[in-house]
Amino acid sequence: MLKGFSKTISPGAGAAILTFALTVASAAAARAQGTPTQTEPATQTQPAAQSQPQPAAPPSVGVTNQTEAQVAAGLTREPAPAKAAEPLYREYRGVTLGMSASDVRAKLGKPEEKSDEVDYFVFNDRERARVYYKDGKASAVIATYVGREAAAPAPAAVLGTEIEAKPDGSMYLMTPYPQAGYWVAYSRTPGDSPLTIITMQKSP
Numbered sequence: 001m002l003k004g005f006s007k008t009i010s011p012g013a014g015a016a017i018l019t020f021a022l023t024v025a026s027a028a029a030a031r032a033q034g035t036p037t038q039t040e041p042a043t044q045t046q047p048a049a050q051s052q053p054q055p056a057a058p059p060s061v062g063v064t065n066q067t068e069a070q071v072a073a074g075l076t077r078e079p080a081p082a083k084a085a086e087p088l089y090r091e092y093r094g095v096t097l098g099m100s101a102s103d104v105r106a107k108l109g110k111p112e113e114k115s116d117e118v119d120y121f122v123f124n125d126r127e128r129a130r131v132y133y134k135d136g137k138a139s140a141v142i143a144t145y146v147g148r149e150a151a152a153p154a155p156a157a158v159l160g161t162e163i164e165a166k167p168d169g170s171m172y173l174m175t176p177y178p179q180a181g182y183w184v185a186y187s188r189t190p191g192d193s194p195l196t197i198i199t200m201q202k203s204p
Helices: 002-008 011-033 068-073 101-108 155-159
Strands: 118-124 127-134 137-146 171-177 182-188 195-202
Touching: 101 118, 101 127, 101 137, 155 171, 155 182
Parallel strands: none
Antiparallel strands: 118 127, 127 137, 137 195, 171 182, 182 195
16 A cells, blocks of 8 residues: 555655654554543553551650649649659658548648648748648649758659759659559659649549
């Protein structure tokens, strides 16, 4: 068939027709195989979005530089999982959790401030305490010792273990005692005159 055309048209035109025929044949073969051609731009299929792993939530770590007010504000925090069955720290100056307000005041003396919700006691310039009440019973006791010269008990005497201090000198550790029904936290703020704060609170 191409020979017939070559007799009636010029060699240059025949070459052009041959080239066009080959191009059409190549395009048809490409379509049959599903291969995109230049006359039919390929549509690139984007890979399905893979769900990227979310960063783990930061662990729940106790604040190491808590002030007395911050400790009081965080009384309703849920404690960490149980670590010990029997607490060492059971009372503060004879005051235990569940004691009536009148019995607390009999042990600690006249509070500087008092109400049905909380009593504030000041024993000297190095030691003070707050006792919180629920339904007339002590539900939390926060003892605060001011400065390095204060007679604050050591962590091991309160929690049965030492606490590694941060580079700034602060420390924090909370231990729940589910069988006893309360938790105890030991905190020390940074600085040259730190506050050592010991909290015991009834579990929710």
